[in-house]
Amino acid sequence: MSQTTERSDSDSESDSSREEEEEAPPTVKIPTRKTEVPSAVPVKFQAVIKYHTDQGFRPLLCAFRNLQWRDFANRGRWHMFWANVANARALFQPGQRYYFNDDQLVNHYQSCYQLSRKDNMTKNIKKFRMEMAHLKDPIGKKDRHGNFLYLDLIAPTYLLPFDFNTFLTDFKKNGGLYIVKPCSGSQGQGIFLVNQLDQAKRWQEKALAEIAACVQDNEGYQGYLISRYIANPLLIDGKKFDLRIYILVTSFKPLRCYYYRQGFCRFCATRYSPDVGNIDDKFMHLTNVAVQKQKKGYNRSHGNKWSLKAFRLYMERVYGRGKIDSLFDKIFWMIVQSLRSVQSLMDNDRHCYEMYGYDCLIDAHLKPWLLEINASPSLEDSTPVDRVIKTSLLSDTMRMALYERCPHLLGMKEKRPDASDMPLGDYEILYLEEPAPKLTPAERVKKANLGRYGSTSGPLQAPPLAPQDRPRWNSM
Amino acid sequence: MLHCVIPQPKRSATHPPPRPHLSDQPFYGFRNSIRQHIDAKTKVTSQKTTALGRSISKSTPTTTTSSTSNRYRPSLANPPRPKAKLILKAKPEAAVKAPINTVGCGDAAPKEPACKKPTVDRSNRRLLRPYRRSLPLLPLLTRSYPALSVRLLNQSVRREKTGRLERLLQAHLEPAANAVKWAWPNESTLQAHVDFLNIRWRLQLEKALARAAAGSSSAGTLHRQRTLEESRFMWSSWASLDDVSLFQDQLRDIEPLYTLKDLTKRIMEFPVPEEWCADSSATAKSNISYWLHCPLPLPDWDELRGTFVELSPLYDNYCADYFEEDYKEVQDARDGRLNRVLKRRDVLSAVKLCRLGCSASNRDATWSLILRDKTQEEAQYKRLLAEFVRWEVFLDWVMLQSVMDTVGNAEQFFNFVTQMQQVMQLFQRDPAVVERLEVGLLLEPLGVEGEEADQNGDEPRHPKAVSDRTSPYPPNGVIPFHEMSMYAGPLAYVCIRTKPCYFMFREFYCRYFQFLHHLSTHPQSILPMYALFENLLHSREQSVWEHLRVKLAVHPAKYVVPWLTMAFSSFIEIDQLLVLWDRIVGFGDLRVLVLLALGIFILRGKVLLKCKTSREAGAVLSDILNVEVVPLLQLALFT
Known part of the structure; x- marks a missing residue:
């Protein structure tokens, strides 16, 4: 015990740079931002919290050190397991399920692939909006062309090889650029732009060949997605960018989610031009850091990352505050609806929470598009600022998870x-759903007859976020 | 006859006809009053110089402005001492001889290969070395620099030959230089000393500039007209100035002339008399200087509170806090008020509202209304662009490299590199800046000869050349330091396009920033501001002050001076920075920066007191990225 106190003392002094704001509250009543940890959280935790992790990222280890947790070192039981997806899912394997104590948390849901795989995400969002339209929910409204007014979250996307015919009709109708992605790829691998039908057909043949090989070898099939390329992205300094926003979900039923203030924009290194001749230039079209790093002359001091705060300031100057407020409202709407689309599919295990990295693109009309959801966003610290952001992100995430699930570990008797x-x-609150009321048996039968989402007036249906009820989404 | 061997640049047949270079004219930059005093003494020297065949009378400008002459009033009571004269005689000889032997492209040294590029001794950075306590004026001025550009060296040598500089300084510093122990009883002696240091600094910079130019691909040419192809190329690359690979040849050996660190060192090692730090034992050990007891008239707390009364918590200050509960409502009300003021172009009300902070969407309009005079801008911008295409200034390359290294690497600004390059390129050649410089320009800027006559006769002349044949070098009179473009970076968030951004930057520079990197006793400049900081910290948080100085031997200037010099640009986050600059524009007073620095020290005082080593204290003070401006200003002033 003496060892821990010693370490904590030296820690608090050496990482002083970011923390002394918390330590020295001004004496007058002065409006301050809520960056400080509320005083209700004691500096010293009552219990010794043991972590376990299978990753060695520096921000992660720094976060554990800042939280003053101990490595469980294969002795006893861990309280917090920061795992990769495979290891986390291995805990829930039927037959060999890990026996959780009440105060044990793991950072993934068993069925997180419902969001993180691109094909599943597309499928779920499509299904969700079909259901909303079917249920005559106001958010499922369509305009006269058949486009969804409020649930137009993703660009038209088709799964190869199964939706190839639908893709063909779309292609013949609209033409233009399409983008092919492998369903479970990451870091911008295997992404190509196509603008001609024979190219698309070649991908279709490839997908068919792969599926045949998979059937033969009895392996999992990867698959490809082809979706319309958003050819008019918003450009800053002539460069394409997308936003990376971190979302913490501590429970799906009821949905409780938070967003992190310190996201960033990821820029391409090359100026964007919509010319067809440039479709092979991945440095112009793909914003992934893993791609941009390969470019000669990649700047390691900023890594093409721009903080969301600076982005917001600049955009407010260019477009005015009203438009940018509504842009951020739209982005958060998109995020909440994408989470709602998988609400019923996720196993709502009380030992799980998850931090997602949302990638969204903004087009020239200031409409956000959902590109991808990462269940395990990159924790690499490519720049100094990155390290600071990700360290505080991780420690805030784990503290929030503990607060939600086992507050006694934080030294709280009750919330x-x-x-x-x-x-x-x-973190800022994004959406906190009211917990579902206890149903009488009769109501349960009635609800079962009504289907998954209940009737439009039923108690289980989440309210269609009216502007006045929405949490304050202007706040990034 | 020493003077006959001053080398002439060789004009070979293969080279293009000579372009206007640095002036051969002797240094003319002293005020009329001094000149009268000096001319009597240096008659002989002047005649000798005339014997070289270059007319001095032609070059002596009649345009020494009256505005500049007020700034600089040396006391002429004491005539120079004979002892000093002796030194003067002895030293310049070595100085004249040295370049002739080492730089082998003059007529005087025919045995050397004529067009040999002078080798650069890059390790020789003595020029930028800070000052010692003693006043080793002459050795410094007459040190021989092997790679010095011939023409520039001539110029500075002639300055020495004429001896005017030394006489001036001697006359100036007579009481101080000869005193065993320094004592500056009042402000004017301090002023004299600061002037002296400034002149020396400026000479050092000019020599550093010449050395850098000699070592670069421009081979000593500081200013020349571009050829037609080059002009076309520069015009086509105007929109892609961020792509430095276009200018690889020119940027090969470019290094910054001086940096923020050098500026900080200048203040930290400023030689102050010991009475100022009489109560300290720490200063005796180290050569760092404290400003606690300096004789400058500094404002007290009541005066400060009166000046910055709008910062008090009684007023509704806007601090860019998106997370306030009633953010939207407050913002709408504020924007409405400001919009009405902007609509009827009411400058006074705009200033008052600006003191309380502007919102991101209104900031441009408000600042423009307060600062900019838009009537001239269109014509000036066109002329500056034409000059950019037409003229190549050596400092362009230095600046291109600096912008890439500072703005290009900054997380907040890297998207605006092109805009910043354009802004700084225009700034380098704006003659309107030199007219508005108030401090730091004790010496006239280096002269560049105007074009005598154009080959065709109808080409546009260098604009300054029309009036008085010589124009300052660099055209704006400012020798830039490495981080200078960081002043302009935050303005990219305010003005979207290059043109408004440039004129905004020019206003900011001429009104505020020029005081921040020149030593002067002007109340807004860095020395009195830093002295004010020490005084306020001492009166407010004496324990922190003592702890830092005695126990840790940490000089607060090491951290505070960079903050002040950069006006906190790149030290704090951009939204907060603009909130701070709102106050600078609104109050027209740079001492807000001092208050913020003080607020940071108060906020971190407890942590600082816990620090046991200077390294820990450094860690506490080096990262101030997420400070909040308005609460800290209030904390510093009103608690």
Whole structure:
């Protein structure tokens, strides 16, 4: 025990740079930002919290050190397991399921692939909006061309080889650029732009060949997605970019999610031009850091990353505050609806929480498009600023998860009813759904007859976020 | 006859006809009053110089402006001492001889290969070495620099030959230089000393500039007209100035002339008399200087609170806090008020509202209304662009490289590299800046000869050449330091296009930033501001002050001076920075920066007191990225 106190003392002094704001509260009543951890969280945790991780990223280890947790070192039981997806899912393997204690948390859901695989995400969102339209929910409204008004979250996307015919009709009708992605690829691998039908057909043949090989070898099939390329992205300094926003989901039923203030924009290194001749230039079209790093002259001091705060300031100057407020409202709407689309599919295990990295693109009309959801966003610290952001992101994430699931580990007897002791850190509340009321048996039967989402007036249906009810989404 | 061997640049047949270079004219930059004093003493020297065949009378400008002459009033009470004269005689000889032997492209040294590019001794960075306590003026001025550009060296040698500089300085510093122990009882002696240091600094910079030019691909040419192809190329690359690979040849050996670190060192090692730090034992050990007891008239707390009364918590200050509960409502009300003011172009009300902070969408309009005079801008911008295409200034390359290294690597600004390059390129050649410089220009800027006559006769002349044949070098009179473009970076968030951004930057520079990197006793400049900081910290947080100085031997200037010099640009986050600059524009007073620095020290005081080593204290003070401006200003002023 003496060892820990010693370490904590030296820690608090050496990483002073980011923390002394918290330590020295001004003496007058001064409006301050909520970056400080609320005083309800004691500096010293009552229990010794043991972590376990299978990753060695520096921000992760720094976060554990800042939280003053101990490595469980294969002795006893861990409280917090920061695992990769495969290891986390291995805990839930039928037959060899890990026996969780009440105070044990793991950072993935068993069925996180429902969001993180591109084909599943597309399928779920499509299904969700079909259902909303079917249920005559106001958010499922369509305009006279048959486009969804409020649920137009993703660009038209087709799964190869199965949706090839639908793709053909779309292609013949609209033409233009399409983008082919492998369903479970990451870091921009295997992404190509196509603008001609024979190219698309070649991908179709490839997908068919792969599926045949998979059937033969009895392996998992990867598959490809082809979706319309957003050819008019918003450009800053002539460069294409997308936003990376971190979302923490602590429970799907009821949906409780938070967004992190310190996201960033990831820029391409090359100026964008929509010319067909440039479709092979991945440095112009793909914003992934893993891709941009390969470019000669990649700048390691900023890594083409621009903080969301600076982005917002600049955009407010260019477009005015109203438009940017509504842009961010749209982005958060998109995120909440994408989470709602998988609400019923996720196993709502009380030992799980998840931090997603949302990638969204903004087009020239200031409409956000959902590109991809990462269940395990990159924790690499490519720049100094990156390391600071990701370290605080991870420690805030884990503290929030503990608050939601096992507050006694944080030294709290019970949560305050108004949630004023929430250790938000740099998180902001995105959407907190009311817990579903207990149903009487008769109501349960009625609900079962109504289908998954209940009737439009039923108690289980999440309210269609009216502007006045929405959380404050202007705040990034 | 020493003067006959001053080398002439060789004009070979293979080279293009000579383009206007640095002036051969002797240094003319002293004020009329001094000149009268000096001319009597240096008659002989002047005549000798005339014997070289270059007319001095032609070059002596009649345009020494009256505005500049007020700034610089040396006391002429004490005539120079004979002892000093002796030194003067002895030293310049070595100085004249040295370049002739080492730089082998003059007529005087025919045995050397004529067009040999002078080798550069890059390790020789003595020029930028900070000052010592003693006043080793002459050795410094007459040190021989092997790679010095011939023409520039001539110029500075002639300055020495005429002896005017030394006489001036001697006359100036007579009481101080000869005193065993320094004592500056009042502000004017401090002023004299600062002037002296400034002149020396400027000479050092000019020599560094000449050395850099000699070592680069431009081979000593500081200023020349571009050829037609080059002009076309530069015009086509105007929109892609961020692509430095276009200018690889020119940027090969470019290094910054001086950096923020050098500026900081200048202040930290400023030789102050010991009475100022009488109560300290720390200063005796180290050669760092404290400003606690300096004789400058500094404002007290009441005066500061009166000046910055709008910062008090009674007023509704806007601090860019998106996370406030009623953010939207407050913002809408504020924007409405500001919009009404902007609509009727009411500058006074705009200033008052600007003191409380502007929102991101209104900031451009408000600042423009307060600062900019838009009537001249269109014509000036066109002329500057034409000059960019037509003229190549050596400092362009230095600046291109600096912008790439500073703005190009900054997380907040890297998207605006092109815009910043354009802004800084225009800034380098704006003659309107030199007219508005108030501090730091004790010496006239280096002269560049105007074009005598154009080959065709109808080409546009260098604009300055029309009036008085010589124009300052660099055309804006400012020798840039490495981080200078960081001043302009935040303005990219305010003005979207290059033109407004440039004129905004020019206003900011001429009104505010020029005071931040020149030593002067002007109340807004860095020395009095830093002295004010030490005083305020001492009166407010004496324990922190003592702890830092005595226990840790940490000089607060090491951290505070860079903050002040850069006006916190790139030190704090951009939204907060603009909130701070709102106050600078609104109050027209740079001492807001001091208050913020003080606020940071108060906020971190407790942590600083816990620090046991200077390294820990450095860690506490080096990262101030997420400070909040308005609460800290209020904390510093009103608690």
